[in-house]
Amino acid sequence: MVLTTRKHGENDVILEVMTADSGRHLGLVRGGRSKRHRPALQPGNELSLTWKARLSDHLGQFQIEPHTARAADLMNSGIGLAAVQHLAALVRLLPERHPYPRIYGALNVVLDHLDASDAAAALMIRFELELLQELGAGLDLTSCAATGTTDDLAYVSPRSARAVSREAGRPYHDKLLPLPSFLLDGQRQAGTELTWQDVTQGFQLTGFFLDRQLGERNITDSGTRTLLTNALEKRYRSEFPWNF
Structure with a gap:
């Protein structure tokens, strides 16, 4: 999924995507600002990507193919x-x-x-x-941090990030998160x-x-x-x- 692009030189862009296998990934797209590529490189769109680099820690380059277009609907x-x-x-x-x-x-x-x-x-x-x-x-x-019950959970402790039941949290409700x-x-x-x-x-x-x-x-x-x-x-x- 396309996250963002930023200009690189006159015609290229650095593309930031979220991928299924490699997580968040950046790469250069040659001609990314062209009329051919620009519509595909909009946030929210899905692409088919091939990434190549001389070394694994280099920025590398993406070869792109449009897959699912969402950007138009999202922008509207x-x-x-x-x-x-x-x-x-x-x-x-x-x-x-x-x-x-x-x-x-x-x-x-x-x-x-x-x-x-x-x-x-x-x-x-x-x-x-x-x-x-x-x-x-x-x-x-899943359960109350104070009593262990799973019923009537109504708060979250900002300190422990655990749920708290309504009864256990009542004396401290102003210090707890709903x-x-x-x-x-x-x-x-x-x-x-x-x-x-x-x-x-x-x-x-x-x-x-x-x-x-x-x-x-x-x-x-x-x-x-x-x-x-x-x-x-x-x-x-x-x-x-x-x-x-």
Whole structure:
């Protein structure tokens, strides 16, 4: 999947992609700014790639063939445009050239379901949880950190990244992060959309731990997450005004 391109010389580009077998990967595309290649090298598109380099640690060159075109639809949607930028920023937290098949698969699922507001929001939040897992900072939402119960989990501890039950967390609720029920297996009923409160709590939860990762890596927030949540809120207000 195409993440970004940047100009290199007059006619070439450095292409950044997420691949199934080699993870995040960069390479030079000769003539990448030409009329022939430019439409294929848009963020969100899928390509068939061949990479060649004299040494394995060199930038190398990509030979490209278009595979699946998504960019036009993404660019015509406020959510789509924001989502593909945010996904690229998230994937950039992963080291280069390491395979992350679950992340690659999740990217494709998210990009293929951005037309439904509640599905897009839920999938983006779950993608962030999956990314945190790959970064070694995953959340444990299976049982209460204090009692071990699996029932009525309502909070997450910002210190341990573990779920906390409503009863155990009640005395400390102002110090805990809300845990929206849709992130718990089997808690969301079929045919019901997420409320905007569900969405904001989900992004608040993942955002806390992502910000921690950015701080540990001395990385400045790119602002793509704010663009995405603003676009989601705009569509939610249009489609589900009773949620506000």
